[in-house]
Amino acid sequence: MKKLFAVALGILTAIGGFVDIGDLVTNALVGSRFGLSLAWVVAVGVIGIIVFAEMSGRVAAVSGRATFDLVRERLGPRIGLANLLASMGVTFLTFIAEIGGVALAIEIATSVDEVLWVPVVAAALWIVLWRVRFAVLENAFGLVGLALVVFAVALWKLDPDWMDLWAQVTSPRPGANETWTSYSYYAVALFGAAMTPYEVFFFSSGGVEEHWSEKDVGTMRLNVFLGFPLGGLLSLSIAAVTAVVFLPAGVQVESLSQVPLPVAIALGKIGLAIALLGFFAATFGAACETGLSVGYSMAQFYGWSWGKFVAPRQAARFHAVVLLATVVAVAVLLTTVDPVAVTEYSVVFSALALPLTYLPILVIANDPDYMGERVNGWFANALGSVYFVVIVVVSVAAIPLMVLTRGGQ
């Protein structure tokens, strides 16, 4: 019974923790501009993150090594360092976007400008990272993040023409007012939002901290195989409601405050309040994960002690990096940069940086020296290799598409 509860909790937090600011903004924006014609990208991205997370979770459980240990072991100090800087840079950009997202969610609820909330949010966030137990952090935000189910309820309540929605899903091409380049650009953005690298850094580091062993691989897989697709459905329901409400009206989503409007239309004030609670939990939880991931990456690369399971003074350099990242993130946000714009760039740069960490994991997952009997089977390898090609193509296309579309204009 206790075991069942633990498994259910793991799956629920995987669902609630799946959505972050990148998923919220990108899905809403894409829904309002392209309807559900890009829904297939969410599916491709979700399967991709499942493949990536399963491999790195298995490597963490069997070898006890997290992502950036392996990056350095396989790529050496020089290329490994370039990889660290690029991946950490993208994670840090996502960290800024998440903190901005929390501030925006509070702005929507209070009508007090987000810039004023940034220092408050960052201070609260840092106290959580400094003091709150890992399990509490993971479970609390994951469970409250489930409030985003309100988007699925809103979709049902809006009672759209389901045949029309399905027609959008099955016609994967840009609408009359859109070009193929902007369609492709947003395909890259959606893919980056679903397959954000920090999710894997956090997942594998958490596994190492919780001392997963080979017998935990089954539970880990259940979380990934059930939790991530259901989390992906939450993402899709956000795209679907904006497709129903904004697309016919020709309104383009440009700010986070527009995203919960369809919920307000369908379910009134209560729905809006639940949606905002979901926004807050999803972005705050992801801010914790990205902040820790910045510290994890650097500490693992240089062999420092790290993590939430030891007292901060036992992982002094790790906590100093997390603190510094939080301070710099606040400084960036206080320049009044638009967090939604930061988010749009962060998902595209995520897609760009993916191969850097994906390849070392794919190689190690096939190395019997690390994995013994638990190396990739033929199925994991077939999927893993197909996805490597997909990830490289998306990564190569990201910057040219960004330039061609001027960031999706």
Added chain:
Amino acid sequence: MAERTDQPGFRRQYDAQLHLLDRQILDRDGLPVAKVDDIELVVRADGRLAVAALLCGPGALGPRTGGRLGRWTKAIWRRLRPDEDPQPGRIDAALVTGTDSAVHVSASAAELRLDGLERWVRRYVVDRIPGADHAD
């Protein structure tokens, strides 16, 4: 290729590049010490190479990183050290008790004293914040 048959930790011939360099070093309690940033080799009487010590810290990593960044890493590290001619942190091969996905040593991280930056950050930054010794 390096071989060390007379030490408990190095029972077989192996590829130092693939199996030793850049691995995590864990102390006797399983706590992280450092990375194997470089290794010191000796030529044995029979002419074969053996690992004499694991080298750790920026003084060892800088030269392996190479280029301007590597030189700067080492130069900054030298400036920050009090001694006239600082040497990289060194763990004698005799302390190595085994290698798997990490390199295990028989000393404790505190005894090895390879973590100068960690101790500095602990003393001047982290210990000054309330709750620094509160573990999960």
